[in-house]
Amino acid sequence: MDERQIGSLRFQLDLSQPIYEQILQQMSSAVVRGEIALGEKIPSVRELAQALKVTPNTVMHAYQEMERSGLTETRRGQGTFITSSRERVEQFRSELADEVIDAFLQRMMALGYSLADIRKLLERRQGGGSR
Amino acid sequence: MDERQIGSLRFQLDLSQPIYEQILQQMSSAVVRGEIALGEKIPSVRELAQALKVTPNTVMHAYQEMERSGLTETRRGQGTFITSSRERVEQFRSELADEVIDAFLQRMMALGYSLADIRKLLERRQGGGSR
DNA sequence: TCCAGTGTATTACGTGTTATGATACACTCA
């Protein structure tokens, strides 16, 4: 696992997944968790490419996906910025969560687990934690 | 979405995922949910290939993965059979469930959801009941 | 013993995705 830092951002890249998707996911995570401020400028395509030792094209791919999902706004000649709409970030977060939950439930049901079963299994994870 | 039936098995194949993985997953589901009896013979490589209109190689790929995970036993010249060990099937099921849950929790945490949040979201599914 | 039906292996080919590397263009701002 390769770990690289640029500004306040931290990236962990491996070969198990397309690089552009890992950039996309980790950047989205950072935004959604408030680790990047709304309206903030993120590294330029070339800058991040150099920091991560990948091709600008690969970073571009990730950035374009982010804009497509409304998470960023790009201004030609200026750079790429996190959207300043808190609402949009919230919507992105909950929509993504919905998809993740749907896929999870579908896979578990295919294995014959009921919703009640799933809840029990999750409680078990909580184990020594808060309850 | 293409749906095909062979014996008691039903397969739904699309292009969103490798075919061999869809065969693997749907066959595993059927076993784990008891839709295929323990020790039962499953269609031969050529037979299933013809029914699904794919190449024998593709079915082979799926079958080899199933054997690697201990779900089936292959007997050269005879065919491929579901393991007759209920214990092994149970172990396969719970191991797979563990992996699915781990991946799910990791993705949700990356989006900033706590275990308590996740439980609440799942409860909501139960109430809304869109299955 | 033969043979049809099994699993298995190999080779060649085509396609799509991913990533690289290089180059060029368009835009913005100091």
Added chain:
DNA sequence: TGAGTGTATCATAACACGTAATACACTGGA
């Protein structure tokens, strides 16, 4: 004007996936 942006294009390579064809090894029943 020039440096720094996003953007587009081309060629190339590697890899995964699927197809197609062929061949081999094994088993059980006729």
